[in-house]
Amino acid sequence: MISCRESTRLASLQLERKLSLWERVQFRFHLAFCVGCRRAEKQFAFMRQATSAWMSHKD
Ligand SMILES: [Zn+2]
Structure with missing residues (x-):
């Protein structure tokens, strides 16, 4: 099982790119x-x- 730290990292990572399966x-x-x-x-x-x-409101 991953640590809370790793979980937080994945949570923020998924804002930047799609997570792997x-x-x-x-x-x-x-x-x-x-x-x-x-x-x-x-x-x-x-x-x-x-x-x-916010992104979709941008031109
Ligand atoms: Zn946790």
């Missing part, structure tokens, strides 16, 4: 067991949404 599996698996990272992931998801909303 294996990275996604490790990340999801960690989130299934770790409340702290689940909470952090929600914030990342919000940021992702906000970023893509």
Whole structure:
């Protein structure tokens, strides 16, 4: 199982590029067991949404 640190790294990495299948599996698996990272992931998801909303408003 990956560490919280690694999980956080993947959470921010997925903002930059698509995660590989294996990275996604490790990340999801960690989130299934770790409340702290689940909470952090929600914030990342919000940021992702906000970023893509901002991007789509750009010309
Ligand atoms: Zn964690």
